[in-house]
Every structure is written in C-alpha cells, then in structure tokens.
Amino acid sequence: MSIEVNDLVIRYTDSGTAAVNGVTMRVDPGDIVALLGPNGAGKTTMLHAIEGYVRPTAGSVRVLGHDPATERHAIANRWGVMPQSVGFPMGATVIEAIQLFAALHGAEERVSAITEATGLSSLRKQRWRKLSGGEQQRLSLALALCGGTEVLLLDEPTNAVDAAGRERILELVAERAATGTAVLITTHRFDDVERVADRVVILDHGCDVAQGTVDDLTRTNDRIEFRGPAGLPVAELSIRLGVAVTERSPGRYRVDQAPTPSVVGHVNAWLADHDTMASSMLAGRRSLESVFLELTETREPLTEKHGGDQS
Ligand code: ADP
Numbered sequence: 026m027s028i029e030v031n032d033l034v035i036r037y038t039d040s041g042t043a044a045v046n047g048v049t050m051r052v053d054p055g056d057i058v059a060l061l062g063p064n065g066a067g068k069t070t071m072l073h074a075i076e077g078y079v080r081p082t083a084g085s086v087r088v089l090g091h092d093p094a095t096e097r098h099a100i101a102n103r104w105g106v107m108p109q110s111v112g113f114p115m116g117a118t119v120i121e122a123i124q125l126f127a128a129l130h131g132a133e134e135r136v137s138a139i140t141e142a143t144g145l146s147s148l149r150k151q152r153w154r155k156l157s158g159g160e161q162q163r164l165s166l167a168l169a170l171c172g173g174t175e176v177l178l179l180d181e182p183t184n185a186v187d188a189a190g191r192e193r194i195l196e197l198v199a200e201r202a203a204t205g206t207a208v209l210i211t212t213h214r215f216d217d218v219e220r221v222a223d224r225v226v227i228l229d230h231g232c233d234v235a236q237g238t239v240d241d242l243t244r245t246n247d248r249i250e251f252r253g254p255a256g257l258p259v260a261e262l263s264i265r266l267g268v269a270v271t272e273r274s275p276g277r278y279r280v281d282q283a284p285t286p287s288v289v290g291h292v293n294a295w296l297a298d299h300d301t302m303a304s305s306m307l308a309g310r311r312s313l314e315s316v317f318l319e320l321t322e323t324r325e326p327l328t329e330k331h332g333g334d335q336s
Contacts (some may be wrong), residue, residue, distance in 0.1 A: 030084070055206070060226050117153065120168075159187055162182055178209050245311050249282065256272070
C-alpha cells in the first residue's frame with residue numbers, strides 16, 4: 026500500500042474543531058485517488074499531513090510504510106510533491122529548474138526522460154514567467170517527478186489551466202499511474218475526477234462522507250436527472266407522472282422515479298410540449314456533481330475561496 030491513512034484526526038488548536046475528523050483511506054500502487062470537498066472540508070490539511078508537514082492529533086499516516094513526518098529520509102527519493110508557486114525557482118529556465126530538483130533527489134539521469142514525458146522538451150530554455158498556466162503546471166509536475174515516482178501528491182494540478190493544457194496534464198497523470206505510481210490528487214473539477222480517478226474520497230467538515238469508484242458513487246436506480254432551461258413549470262410534469270419533480274438549482278432537474286424507457290419518454294414528450302429539450306439527461310446514473318452537492322449540501326461554486334471559515 027502506498028499511502029495509508031488510519032482514523033486521522035487533526036486539530037490545529039486544543040479547543041478547535043477538528044479540521045480532519047477520523048478519516049481512513051488508502052492509495053495503492055497504480056491507483057489515482059481524488060480528494061474532493063468544498064472549501065474548508067480539510068483537503069489541504071489531509072494533504073499536508075500526508076506530506077508530513079502537519080502532525081496527526083490522533084490516528085496515523087504512512088507513505089510507503091513510513092511516517093512522512095519522522096521518517097522522511099526513508100522515502101526521500103521515492104515520492105514527489107507538486108510544488109505550488111511559493112518556493113519555486115522563478116528566475117530559472119525550465120531545464121535549469123528540472124536539473125536543480127533532479128540534483129536535489131539524485132535523479133540526474135532521469136532529467137531527459139522527465140522533460141520529455143511532461144512535453145517540455147521544446148520549452149527547455151523558457152523561463153517560468155513566460156510559460157502558460159498549463160505549461161507551468163506541467164513543469165510543477167516534472168519537478169514532482171524528480172522527487173520520485175512511487176507516490177505523487179498533486180494539489181489541484183489543473184487549476185488555471187486551459188482545456189488543452191488540462192487534457193495533457195490528465196493524460197500525463199494517467200500515464201504515470203499506468204506505470205505503477207500511486208497518485209493522490211485534489212481538484213475542484215468533477216470532469217477531471219470522472220476522467221482519471223479510480224476512486225474518489227469526498228470530504229465534508231473533516232469527515233469522509235463517501236468513498237468509492239466514480240461508478241459506485243454515481244449509480245442509482247431511483248431517479249432521472251436532466252438539465253434544461255431554468256424555471257420550467259415542473260409541477261405539471263410532477264402531476265403527469267405522479268411523482269416528485271424538482272428543480273434542484275437553476276436548470277438542474279430531478280424526477281424521483283426509477284428510470285424506465287416509458288418515464289424517460291414522458292419526460293422528453295413533456296419537454297417537447299414546452300418547445301424545449303434536455304441538454305443532458307442521466308437515467309440509472311447521477312452526475313458526480315449531483316452526488317457531491319447532495320452529500321455536502323454545497324450550493325456554491327467550488328472555485329471560490331472563503332478563507333476556510335466553515336469549520
Ligand atoms: P480545504 O483544503 O478543504 O479547503 P483546509 O484543510 O484548508 O480545507 O481547512 C480545513 C479547516 O481547518 C478549515 O476550517 C480551516 O479554517 C482550518 N485550518 C486550516 N489551516 C489552519 C491553520 N493553519 N490553523 C488553524 N486552522 C486551520
């Protein structure tokens with residue numbers, strides 16, 4: 026097992042609420058596990074504990090069988106952490122930064138392979154500040170890979186990256202996992218999770234409110250969800266079907282009935298009667314976003330920071 030977290034509790038102050046409150050999770054070699062949660066849920070604290078920067082109040086963390094806080098030397102060149110822009114050698118060129126990090130970890134012989142794998146060969150001479158958001162994230166990933174390839178900890182690797190850049194980063198992460206790297210990733214993007222994560226851990230108020238594969242978490246047999254124009258008069262549809270139909274948030278609808286071809290047909294016919302149609306419909310499956318919103322009762326976009334005032 027590459028990362029093992031057991032009954033982890035972290036309190037920043039003696040009297041304070043626990044930022045992480047009894048989480049047990051694991052990441053195996055070759056697995057990509059995504060940590061999802063609203064702001065203040067405890068994702069960064071979890072990641073910092075796994076990185077060994079925050080000590081558990083109770084419970085334990087093991088990375089490659091070692092305590093990351095007290096036995097760092099034992100795993101020093103076996104794992105990689107994606108650096109955020111703080112502490113980054115911004116004046117350095119791409120190749121200088123990779124060479125520097127590789128030298129720190131005795132990985133000089135992997136410089137070319139890492140530069141190539143992260144698609145940075147043509148940008149070797151470019152300086153950090155001249156790179157696009159996606160290129161900067163790829164360089165961060167390259168620096169993490171210099172640290173080691175058995176475990177990768179990635180904090181929002183697709184943040185502020187355009188669609189093409191995101192695609193490239195997710196491909197890279199998937200490629201690493203295919204070679205046996207255990208990857209733990211935090212992200213705000215459900216589509217990223219649906220694309221690459223083998224398993225998801227949803228945190229809320231420091232607790233893991235759900236864990237499983239995307240397939241496990243999104244399979245359902247009790248509803249149909251669809252998206253369409255906001256403000257449709259769904260009370261009518263509810264009467265027609267004899268079941269509850271609600272608009273969960275503007276343009277997101279839920280029909281509380283087991284999906285059958287006949288019910289789906291009725292919903293589509295009703296939409297057509299109103300001269301409109303669903304832009305998407307899920308029957309027998311829910312979106313990960315809907316699972317997340319229901320579990321965390323979040324009604325706000327995940328990308329906004331609130332200064333962690335939700336504990
Ligand atoms: P997330 O990354 O999911 O947004 P965090 O791990 O940053 O969540 O925060 C979890 C909780 O811990 C929040 O209530 C936050 O206010 C609190 N917290 C985070 N860092 C500290 C700190 N250094 N000192 C005290 N409280 C903190």
